[in-house]
Amino acid sequence: MIFQQIINGLMLGATYSLVAIGYTLIFGVLGILHFAHGEVLMAGAFMGLYIITWSGLPLYIALPLAMLATGILGVLIDLLAIRPLRKDFHLAPLLSTIGVTIILQNLAVKLFGGFGTRFPDAIGTTNYQVGSFFISSVNVLILGISLSLMVGLYFIIAKTKIGKGMRAVSENHMVAGLLGVNVDWIVLITFGIASALAGAAGVMIGLAFHAISPFIGLTFALKGLVVMLLGGLGNVAGAMIGGLILGLAEVLSIVLLPTEINLQDIFSFGIMILILIFKPTGLFGTRIRQG
Amino acid sequence: MDYLTSVVTIAGINIIMALSFYLPFMTGQISLGQAGFMSIGAYASAVCTVKFGIPYVPAVLIGGICSAMVGFVLGLPALRIKGIYLLLLTLGFGEIVRVVFINIDYIGGAAGFPGIPYQEHTLLYAYGMVLILIVFFNRLRKSRMGRACQAVGTDEDAAEVLGVNIIAVKLTAFSTGAFIAGIGGGIFAHYQEYIEPLMFDVMHAVELIVFTIFGGIQIFWGPIFGAFVLTLVPEFLRIIQEWRMELYGALLVLMMIVRPQGIISLDSVWSIEYAVRRLFRIKTTGVLSPSRTEGK
Numbered sequence: 404m405i406f407q408q409i410i411n412g413l414m415l416g417a418t419y420s421l422v423a424i425g426y427t428l429i430f431g432v433l434g435i436l437h438f439a440h441g442e443v444l445m446a447g448a449f450m451g452l453y454i455i456t457w458s459g460l461p462l463y464i465a466l467p468l469a470m471l472a473t474g475i476l477g478v479l480i481d482l483l484a485i486r487p488l489r490k491d492f493h494l495a496p497l498l499s500t501i502g503v504t505i506i507l508q509n510l511a512v513k514l515f516g517g518f519g520t521r522f523p524d525a526i527g528t529t530n531y532q533v534g535s536f537f538i539s540s541v542n543v544l545i546l547g548i549s550l551s552l553m554v555g556l557y558f559i560i561a562k563t564k565i566g567k568g569m570r571a572v573s574e575n576h577m578v579a580g581l582l583g584v585n586v587d588w589i590v591l592i593t594f595g596i597a598s599a600l601a602g603a604a605g606v607m608i609g610l611a612f613h614a615i616s617p618f619i620g621l622t623f624a625l626k627g628l629v630v631m632l633l634g635g636l637g638n639v640a641g642a643m644i645g646g647l648i649l650g651l652a653e654v655l656s657i658v659l660l661p662t663e664i665n666l667q668d669i670f671s672f673g674i675m676i677l678i679l680i681f682k683p684t685g686l687f688g689t690r691i692r693q694g
Numbered sequence: 695m696d697y698l699t700s701v702v703t704i705a706g707i708n709i710i711m712a713l714s715f716y717l718p719f720m721t722g723q724i725s726l727g728q729a730g731f732m733s734i735g736a737y738a739s740a741v742c743t744v745k746f747g748i749p750y751v752p753a754v755l756i757g758g759i760c761s762a763m764v765g766f767v768l769g770l771p772a773l774r775i776k777g778i779y780l781l782l783l784t785l786g787f788g789e790i791v792r793v794v795f796i797n798i799d800y801i802g803g804a805a806g807f808p809g810i811p812y813q814e815h816t817l818l819y820a821y822g823m824v825l826i827l828i829v830f831f832n833r834l835r836k837s838r839m840g841r842a843c844q845a846v847g848t849d850e851d852a853a854e855v856l857g858v859n860i861i862a863v864k865l866t867a868f869s870t871g872a873f874i875a876g877i878g879g880g881i882f883a884h885y886q887e888y889i890e891p892l893m894f895d896v897m898h899a900v901e902l903i904v905f906t907i908f909g910g911i912q913i914f915w916g917p918i919f920g921a922f923v924l925t926l927v928p929e930f931l932r933i934i935q936e937w938r939m940e941l942y943g944a945l946l947v948l949m950m951i952v953r954p955q956g957i958i959s960l961d962s963v964w965s966i967e968y969a970v971r972r973l974f975r976i977k978t979t980g981v982l983s984p985s986r987t988e989g990k
Binding site: 436483484489496673676683 | 900903942946951954
């Protein structure tokens with residue numbers, strides 16, 4: 404029973420990680436909180452839904468398509484709502500992305516209705532029995548996709564020229580620019596990658612919960628923020644581990660604490676507030692510290 | 695006429711709420727928890743009138759005081775952190791308050807709290823409160839405390855070096871903001887006759903930010919103007935009403951790009967004050983009058 408829940412917790416945690424990585428990448432490179440990131444995830448979930456139901460494409464084509472679409476959405480957000488801002492007002496990017504959040508969420512309610520939509524069962528769900536517990540193919544798939552995306556991202560950041568540029572820009576915008584890094588381009592790519600990851604998370608949330616609504620964006624955005632704090636702002640590896648920790652903690656808190664009240668939400672926000680009070684740099688430290 | 699009254703009343707409550715966001719904002723504290731404080735005030739005052747039969751005015755005041763006490767407790771850890779961290783703290787606080795209220799059966803839980811006595815003269819009470827706040831903020835502008843708030847908001851370290859007690863200033867501003875939000879919640883509850891936790895979600899707190907940013911962040915007339923205009927205008931233009939939230943969002947992005955200080959800036963207030971003085975032939979205090987030194 405416990406082992407079963409650990410698998411579920413890891414699956415949940417892997418999607419949290421993908422969301423938090425997006426937040427933390429953008430925070431690392433630009434130093435801003437991208438408030439609309441959850442809505443990008445929601446958009447990704449609906450893209451996946453419509454690609455699968457309308458065109459009947461299999462998941463392994465639909466997922467990259469949805470990621471591409473949310474990547475483009477992220478690039479558009481950067482171009483329209485963040486790049487034109489003046490640099491002297493430090494709250495401007497936050498408020499402007501709050502504006503984007505409002506727009507995307509309400510557009511989604513108008514387009515898809517305020518209620519949940521059933522997400523198609525894109526892969527035939529089969530349960531594998533291992534010993535005395537079951538692992539469903541959805542669990543395996545979600546864990547597999549998330550982990551391979553994280554490994555891919557790690558490779559991009561550590562080994563490629565773009566990743567080098569991202570690291571340089573996150574150290575210092577001006578110096579990176581002087582040394583010949585195309586800062587605007589790197590920021591754009593970062594937005595694209597972060598948003599594509601959020602899109603993937605959205606599709607997988609649809610697969611895992613079988614239903615999506617325009618309001619999942621905010622829910623998962625809040626979870627992603629908790630995870631980002633847990634791992635330390637701007638710390639990509641921290642976000643990966645932090646997501647798994649939060650997923651496990653949430654599922655186990657339901658199993659281990661017998662109570663009829665809805666503890667799950669209080670639990671994650673309680674963690675967040677405790678971290679903010681006692682260790683604002685997160686469990687694994689943060690490289691970028693600013694107000 | 696009745697419809698008009700209700701719209702104007704809601705606008706008044708929104709003005710109170712926008713000012714409750716503005717006071718901590720003056721000291722550089724951005725709070726996404728104002729909807730949480732509002733719900734504390736609303737529930738506390740509703741419990742007072744429904745369960746204990748306390749009259750309207752003391753009940754609303756008790757709501758405000760409860761909210762202020764919670765604000766004080768939350769303000770303590772908020773002293774240590776700022777910027778994005780504080781935003782996340784207040785965001786988490788708002789969500790926790792909502793989940794707690796959903797789980798308390800005494801006040802109706804998720805089904806809401808019905809049967810709150812209706813206050814006929816809410817319009818008067820709401821705008822009376824707005825008037826009190828205008829006097830308060832106007833006095834604050836020229837007082838030592840107000841200047842301390844401005845100083846802390848502009849540059850915390852510099853303010854501390856100059857001898858401003860930033861702990862006292864920030865904590866006072868934060869809990870007073872919570873008090874105002876609690877009062878707004880109490881008035882709201884006795885106007886709607888029914889409250890539920892879902893009314894006070896994050897998006898409501900975000901709306902207050904939109905009001906303030908749209909109106910202007912340099913002086914308290916900004917949030918008043920923003921809340922009033924953005925509540926009234928969509929009510930009378932049907933097409934806008936349907937796309938109200940999208941418009942808010944686009945407005946927020948556009949304001950950030952074109953005019954981040956908001957519609958009403960200090961300059962506009964100065965020129966109005968100057969014009970009024972000229973009109974009534976009040977002697978001006980010269981170019982370097984005290985009010986010229988305020989602002990960022």
